[in-house]
Amino acid sequence: xxxxxxxxxxxxxxxxxxxxxxxxxxxxxxxxxxxxxxxxxxxxxxxxxxxxxxxxxxxxxxxxxxxxxxxxxxxxxxxxxxxxxxxxxxxxxxxxxxxxxxxxxxxxxxxxxxxxxxxxxxxxxxxxxxxxxxxxxxxxxxxxxxxxxxxx
Numbered sequence: 001x002x003x004x005x006x007x008x009x010x011x012x013x014x015x016x017x018x019x020x021x022x023x024x025x026x027x028x029x030x031x032x033x034x035x036x037x038x039x040x041x042x043x044x045x046x047x048x049x050x051x052x053x054x055x056x057x058x059x060x061x062x063x064x065x066x067x068x069x070x071x072x073x074x075x076x077x078x079x080x081x082x083x084x085x086x087x088x089x090x091x092x093x094x095x096x097x098x099x100x101x102x103x104x105x106x107x108x109x110x111x112x113x114x115x116x117x118x119x120x121x122x123x124x125x126x127x128x129x130x131x132x133x134x135x136x137x138x139x140x141x142x143x144x145x146x147x148x149x150x151x152x
Contacts, residue, residue, distance in 0.1 A: 002033055004064075004094065004095070006036045006059055006097070007035070007099040007130060008039075008102075009126045010039075016130060019131045019135075023137070026141075040052070044103065048101060049106035053108045053109045056098060056105075057112060065088040065094065066098060067116075068109060068113035068116045069099050069116075070105060071118050071122075072116070073115075073117045074118060075118050078136060078140065081117075082141075085144075098113070099130065
């Protein structure tokens with residue numbers, strides 16, 4: 001099974017599609033990606049997070065290894081990310097990344113997450129996060145396979 005990325009929001013903007021395709025073409029099993037783009041809630045604030053959480057959690061299996069992207073999460077290196085992903089894939093775990101909605105993720109999603117990861121202390125638009133995450137998954141693949149893409 002490919003790595004699943006669940007994201008809240010609109011479908012990928014055209015300029016993002018170009019970048020995503022660049023990296024996704026390079027990804028090989030088991031690092032290949034499957035996207036699930038869920039629409040934004042029509043509500044706001046806590047109601048939005050709760051609504052989106054229900055749809056996110058319904059898209060995850062009990063045995064999935066879930067990584068939630070959140071600015072309050074842990075900062076890790078690309079090498080650490082590679083080990084995290086590869087370690088789960090080696091144990092035949094499905095890896096699921098979650099990019100929450102514009103109001104963030106609900107406590108229920110935090111509670112289900114096995115790992116909370118921060119790309120940065122900066123906040124990025126969701127479209128850019130999608131591209132950054134895809135590049136980091138590609139980088140993780142290359143690190144795991146001892147390829148020269150990543151220079152440490």
